[in-house]
Amino acid sequence: MANNNSKSLGPLRSEITFTLHTKYAHYLWMGRELKRDNKGNITISSILSVPNCLGLLSQIQRDASENDPYADDYLLQFEEKVIAYREEMQKLVQQVVDLYMDRLPENFEIERSANVTPVSYAIHINSQLGYQLLYLLGDYDGLARAAMIASHLALITRGDAQEWLEEGAKLIRQCFGVVEHYKHSGITRQDAAENNARYQAAIQRMGYELPPDVLSGELRAEFAPLIKNQRNYSENNDTDVQMNVAAQPNSDK
Numbered sequence: 001m002a003n004n005n006s007k008s009l010g011p012l013r014s015e016i017t018f019t020l021h022t023k024y025a026h027y028l029w030m031g032r033e034l035k036r037d038n039k040g041n042i043t044i045s046s047i048l049s050v051p052n053c054l055g056l057l058s059q060i061q062r063d064a065s066e067n068d069p070y071a072d073d074y075l076l077q078f079e080e081k082v083i084a085y086r087e088e089m090q091k092l093v094q095q096v097v098d099l100y101m102d103r104l105p106e107n108f109e110i111e112r113s114a115n116v117t118p119v120s121y122a123i124h125i126n127s128q129l130g131y132q133l134l135y136l137l138g139d140y141d142g143l144a145r146a147a148m149i150a151s152h153l154a155l156i157t158r159g160d161a162q163e164w165l166e167e168g169a170k171l172i173r174q175c176f177g178v179v180e181h182y183k184h185s186g187i188t189r190q191d192a193a194e195n196n197a198r199y200q201a202a203i204q205r206m207g208y209e210l211p212p213d214v215l216s217g218e219l220r221a222e223f224a225p226l227i228k229n230q231r232n233y234s235e236n237n238d239t240d241v242q243m244n245v246a247a248q249p250n251s252d253k
Contacts, residue, residue, distance in 0.1 A: 016123050018134055021115035022148065024165050025141035028172050029121075048176040050137060056179045057127040063184060065225040069192060070185035070206055072224060073214050075129060078178045079221040082132045085171040089139040092168055096146040103155045110153075113145045128223040133175060140168045189217060 020026050031049025036042055057078070063071035100110070125131060144165055151161040185206055191199040192215050203209055213219035217227075 013124070017120050018123050018138070019118045019120045020137075020141050021113070021118045022141050022144035024144040024169065025137055026119055028137060028140070028169060047173060048180050050133065053133060053176050053179060054125055054127065054130045056182055057130045057133070058125070059184075060179060060182055061127045061129075061225050064220075065228050067188040067190070067217075067227045067229065068185055069189050069210050069215050069217070070187070070202065072217070072220050073210055074179060074182055075221040075224050076214065076219065078129055078175065079132070079223055081178055082129060082136055082175050085175060086132070086136050086139060088171055089136060089143060089168055092164060093139060093143045093146060096143065096150055096164060099150055099155050100146075104153070110149070113149045129221070132223070133172075136172060136175065140172060143168045189215065 020029060028047075029050045031052065032044065032047040035044040057075075060071045060074050060078075064075055104110070123134070125134075147156070147161040147164045150156045151158050183206060185202040187198050187202045191202070192210075211219075
């Protein structure tokens, strides 16, 4: 019998598809480019796209795995927001659902709305917090579906629906804001412990000092990656997943 102990197992893979049913969620996925007039003045501000945000999260996760305390701080801030905002988004969805219960006569039976030609994306993300962001966007897509149908059925006005949609979109944009201007610090916790020139330069570059519990590594995000020098070989292989978020919809959808 062949000895398989010498063979290395690769990382796990799974085919995952993320589907959007509303233009409102798709706008957030695509983001928005900054626009200027002929004098160079900004006329329309930019909005980060979901794929770009996922790319930044992937970079931050890699830096955190290299024992960069500033990257850990970014992950901690993002995690706090995305998890709290998922709860807020679900509350918004429930408010719209309650409207159906309160205002729709019992003679009506309505199935959950779905787009006849939804947009689907194949995704492979190496950041658990990236999936949390997609969960938040999926919740928003559900909010948009419920609000627009409620408006169509005259349960709420179009203006009411737009207010709900803007409130939900704001939560996602605020998550973007945490990582949008991320800068690589170029240090490790060892530099901080030595209080060397690299650490002092990083403080100037990043614009703030880290709290002691983050700097020591005592406080990290629940979904923070393992630090490389704390991994063993099998952990490193089992947790590596390639980043591959399609910028365009699946061609077979």
